[in-house]
Amino acid sequence: MIQVRDLCKDYYSETGKRVNRVLSNISFSLMPGEKLALLGRNGAGKSTLIRLVSGAELPTEGSVERTMSVSWPVGLSGGVGGTMTGNDNIRFIARIYGRPFREMREYVEDFAQLGKFLSEPVRTYSTGMRARLNFALSLAVDFDCYLIDEIIMVGDPRFQRRSQEELFERRARRSLILASHVPQIVKEYCSRALVMHRGRGKVFDDVDLAISIYEGL
Amino acid sequence: MRALAAFFGDLRVQRRVVGAIMMRDLVTRWGRRNLGFAWLFCEPLIFAFPVIAVWSYVRAPFEHGLPMVAFVWTGYMPLLIFRHVTGLSLLSLRANSALLYHRQVTPLDLFLGRQGLEALGNLASVVVSFFAIYVIGALDLPYNYPLMLFGFLYTAWWSLCIGMLLAALSERSELVAHIWQPIGYLYIFFSGFFVLAEWLPTKLRVIALAIDPPLHCYEMVRGGYFGPQMHAYYNIPYLTFLLTVLTLIGLWLMRDVRHHVELE
Numbered sequence: 001m002i003q004v005r006d007l008c009k010d011y012y013s014e015t016g017k018r019v020n021r022v023l024s025n026i027s028f029s030l031m032p033g034e035k036l037a038l039l040g041r042n043g044a045g046k047s048t049l050i051r052l053v054s055g056a057e058l059p060t061e062g063s064v065e066r067t068m069s070v071s072w073p074v075g076l077s078g079g080v081g082g083t084m085t086g087n088d089n090i091r092f093i094a095r096i097y098g099r100p101f102r103e104m105r106e107y108v109e110d111f112a113q114l115g116k117f118l119s120e121p122v123r124t125y126s127t128g129m130r131a132r133l134n135f136a137l138s139l140a141v142d143f144d145c146y147l148i149d150e151i152i153m154v155g156d157p158r159f160q161r162r163s164q165e166e167l168f169e170r171r172a173r174r175s176l177i178l179a180s181h182v183p184q185i186v187k188e189y190c191s192r193a194l195v196m197h198r199g200r201g202k203v204f205d206d207v208d209l210a211i212s213i214y215e216g217l
Numbered sequence: 218m219r220a221l222a223a224f225f226g227d228l229r230v231q232r233r234v235v236g237a238i239m240m241r242d243l244v245t246r247w248g249r250r251n252l253g254f255a256w257l258f259c260e261p262l263i264f265a266f267p268v269i270a271v272w273s274y275v276r277a278p279f280e281h282g283l284p285m286v287a288f289v290w291t292g293y294m295p296l297l298i299f300r301h302v303t304g305l306s307l308l309s310l311r312a313n314s315a316l317l318y319h320r321q322v323t324p325l326d327l328f329l330g331r332q333g334l335e336a337l338g339n340l341a342s343v344v345v346s347f348f349a350i351y352v353i354g355a356l357d358l359p360y361n362y363p364l365m366l367f368g369f370l371y372t373a374w375w376s377l378c379i380g381m382l383l384a385a386l387s388e389r390s391e392l393v394a395h396i397w398q399p400i401g402y403l404y405i406f407f408s409g410f411f412v413l414a415e416w417l418p419t420k421l422r423v424i425a426l427a428i429d430p431p432l433h434c435y436e437m438v439r440g441g442y443f444g445p446q447m448h449a450y451y452n453i454p455y456l457t458f459l460l461t462v463l464t465l466i467g468l469w470l471m472r473d474v475r476h477h478v479e480l481e
Contacts, residue, residue, distance in 0.1 A: 095237035
């Protein structure tokens with residue numbers, strides 16, 4: 001499970017004088033298999049929260065405890081290099097996560113459908129192709145919990161359908177933390193919601209109620 | 218027992234991650250075209266050859282009884298190691314911060330991967346350049362191989378220490394980058410590029426050896442090359458002690474540098 005306790009995050013402004021508190025006293029826990037929605041307007045602190053839960057950034061105060069494997073934010077480049085080919089990037093991810101390259105390559109090839117572009121440098125990819133590669137890379141490593149930051153909407157409708165199928169149906173038993181502006185997705189797949197506003201947050205067990213509060217913000 | 222097993226488990230992960238970052242760096246910096254990663258040890262040579270050629274032309278063939286080409290080669294190669302390793306280090310963590318999205322990748326791994334590869338490449342170019350110049354007859358075989366080798370290895374360690382301090386400190390304050398520029402240039406005067414310890418007055422030599430680690434490295438390289446043609450002043454236990462202290466300070470700074478590296 002994931003246990004988040006009294007999480008706070010400050011950023012210093014460029015001049016170093018002012019401190020911006022981006023998250024303040026966020027607490028929640030996530031059981032295996034549970035799906036939590038993050039609802040909040042732009043700038044509410046959703047992405048920061050996801051980065052802290054993933055462990056990419058460290059909290060100013062409070063703690064994040066993980067007893068299951070947690071993904072890096074799904075669809076984020078995570079250092080996908082532009083001069084590297086698709087295959088180089090797969091190899092890198094396979095190496096740092098200790099997974100067999102061949103299996104990962106097969107999965108990415110099948111899912112992202114980049115064909116012969118996998119042996120071309122990523123900087124020659126279109127935005128959509130890049131998004132598909134990033135998305136496929138994060139799904140190719142088997143995690144207990146996936147962190148998703150409004151990424152469901154990448155690619156053309158066909159790719160969107162396949163990503164949703166891959167995430168919500170094939171990985172139905174995995175945990176998810178999903179930041180999304182799309183009420184239908186939240187209603188359909190999430191069992192609880194954390195409504196965030198100006199760095200503060202409250203967990204609701206009633207997703208419909210959470211959505212109506214979010215829409216009234 | 219269990220703590221020990223966990224420690225070795227972590228060590229295995231770290232080795233894997235550092236290896237992956239090195240492989241990644243090979244591809245991102247040199248790609249697969251033409252020479253590819255052979256540039257790793259050819260690049261330093263492009264600097265080294267003209268400099269050594271010009272220097273040995275404008276100066277007398279012997280300086281203080283030492284052959285000029287050898288004196289410049291033993292001076293310039295350690296300088297290149299230092300320049301290249303430290304030159305990469307300013308704000309190098311920020312540049313690669315996207316990799317920190319993977320939890321098992323630490324700032325120390327980024328440092329060991331990139332700067333470690335740079336140090337290895339430069340050491341390889343020491344070997345390559347030696348043979349290239351030896352073949353044309355401008356260098357003799359070294360008198361004491363192990364001593365010269367240790368001199369270069371200690372130079373690499375010293376460069377990595379300073380690189381680690383720069384990498385960690387430049388993320389904390391912009392001042393570091395500004396201050397480093399002049400120091401980086403002045404380095405050629407106090408590193409031992411131009412001088413042997415034996416040319417210094419006794420008092421100055423004692424002070425220099427007490428506070429200037431690269432002087433020991435230079436003395437080992439040159440003592441190893443020239444053998445009895447000179448008197449080499451170095452103290453390996455003392456140098457090891459100084460570099461261990463610097464390494465520990467560097468590791469300590471690296472440990473919480475993460476608070477200062479913001480992700481994009």
